[in-house]
Amino acid sequence: MSVLREVTHIDNVRLGDDRASVVILDQTQLPNRTVYVTLRTAEALYQAIFTLQVRGAPAIGICAAYGLAALARQSTAGSRAEFDRVLKAQSDYLVSSRPTAVNLSWAARRMCALLDAHPDWPVDRMQDALEQEARAIHQEDIDMCRAISEHGLSLLREGDGILTHCNAGPLATSRYGTALGPILLGTERGMRFRVFADETRPLLQGARLTAYELQKAGVDVTLICDNMASIVMKNGWINACFVGCDRVAANGDTANKIGTSGVAILAKYYGIPFYVLGPTSTIDGNCPTGADIRIEERDPEEIKTKFYAEPMALPEVTCYNPAFDVTDHSLITAIITEKGICRPPYSETLPTFFRERK
Numbered sequence: 219m220s221v222l223r224e225v226t227h228i229d230n231v232r233l234g235d236d237r238a239s240v241v242i243l244d245q246t247q248l249p250n251r252t253v254y255v256t257l258r259t260a261e262a263l264y265q266a267i268f269t270l271q272v273r274g275a276p277a278i279g280i281c282a283a284y285g286l287a288a289l290a291r292q293s294t295a296g297s298r299a300e301f302d303r304v305l306k307a308q309s310d311y312l313v314s315s316r317p318t319a320v321n322l323s324w325a326a327r328r329m330c331a332l333l334d335a336h337p338d339w340p341v342d343r344m345q346d347a348l349e350q351e352a353r354a355i356h357q358e359d360i361d362m363c364r365a366i367s368e369h370g371l372s373l374l375r376e377g378d379g380i381l382t383h384c385n386a387g388p389l390a391t392s393r394y395g396t397a398l399g400p401i402l403l404g405t406e407r408g409m410r411f412r413v414f415a416d417e418t419r420p421l422l423q424g425a426r427l428t429a430y431e432l433q434k435a436g437v438d439v440t441l442i443c444d445n446m447a448s449i450v451m452k453n454g455w456i457n458a459c460f461v462g463c464d465r466v467a468a469n470g471d472t473a474n475k476i477g478t479s480g481v482a483i484l485a486k487y488y489g490i491p492f493y494v495l496g497p498t499s500t501i502d503g504n505c506p507t508g509a510d511i512r513i514e515e516r517d518p519e520e521i522k523t524k525f526y527a528e529p530m531a532l533p534e535v536t537c538y539n540p541a542f543d544v545t546d547h548s549l550i551t552a553i554i555t556e557k558g559i560c561r562p563p564y565s566e567t568l569p570t571f572f573r574e575r576k
């Protein structure tokens with residue numbers, strides 16, 4: 219396998235060979251160690267998502283889908299009614315692990331809808347159907363990422379400088395990724411780009427994951443601290459910003475990793491196009507605006523101690539640690555989905571890109 223293909227086809231989430239477990243690549247160990255973890259219980263799945271061992275909006279949706287298929291396979295329920303009741307409770311529990319990325323609840327809802335669609339099927343038939351549905355969700359994400367990569371690549375030219383924030387590459391998705399997809403696909407076709415990866419405080423997804431993926435893929439990548447985005451734009455090194463998304467509201471307001479909105483504000487100031495890339499499963503038509511998106515708040519220790527040999531602040535210092543922010547739709551040049559490039563006014567154009575929800 220070529221080095222580039224090793225990156226684009228990384229096995230980040232899959233159903234275990236026993237079909238009753240989920241195997242994930244533990245993203246918290248990267249870039250130093252490649253460790254696969256087998257998850258067998260609802261609690262282990264919850265913890266893996268909550269602690270970001272598996273992360274990235276599409277990847278956590280796929281993990282939940284495989285997780286529910288695996289838990290269904292283990293079921294000892296004496297009746298279909300009991301089987302459904304337990305699985306729906308497990309689904310609610312998994313969805314509660316992270317609130318912002320819509321893909322998690324979307325995938326779980328799609329799995330549970332299957333239960334309601336076939337109340338007369340026996341448990342063993344339903345177990346097989348759930349496994350098939352999880353595999354379909356994964357395959358669709360592979361196809362969507364590939365299509366997003368093609369559409370995104372049509373916006374790039376040889377030699378372009380691209381700034382990205384957080385990680386929306388193969389680890390966070392399926393295969394090529396969303397924000398990194400056009401870069402990886404273009405590289406596969408012999409094009410050269412220069413990518414600037416924001417380190418993405420406090421959890422450093424940009425340093426640990428994006429710079430890792432791009433470096434391994436042979437892309438010219440430069441790691442910068444988040445507060446250096448302005449200077450690289452001012453230097454004229456950035457032609458476009460490409461970022462992923464965790465939830466896109468009906469008016470185009472977009473939740474993504476904390477710091478994304480600051481990048482968009484800078485890009486507007488410097489006249490640089492700012493693109494959001496994501497599958498239509500990340501568009502939440504039930505969410506009118508960004509103000510309706512619930513923002514996850516995480517442990518202050520992620521800021522003060524997590525990656526440091528010694529604490530970086532006094533223990534009693536108050537910290538505010540929102541994991542996401544919302545970029546106003548007015549700052550977004552286009553939203554690139556598998557169905558094409560969606561341009562403003564989003565409240566008119568996005569509805570045609572909405573996924574048909576099962």
Ligand SMILES: CSC[C@@H](O)[C@@H](O)C(=O)COP(=O)(O)O
Pocket residue numbers: 270273274275276319383384385386387390391396397423461462463464474475476541
């Ligand atoms: C294709 S992944 C898009 C987003 O999920 C990504 O940019 C992001 O914000 C991920 O946040 P994380 O908290 O690491 O799961």
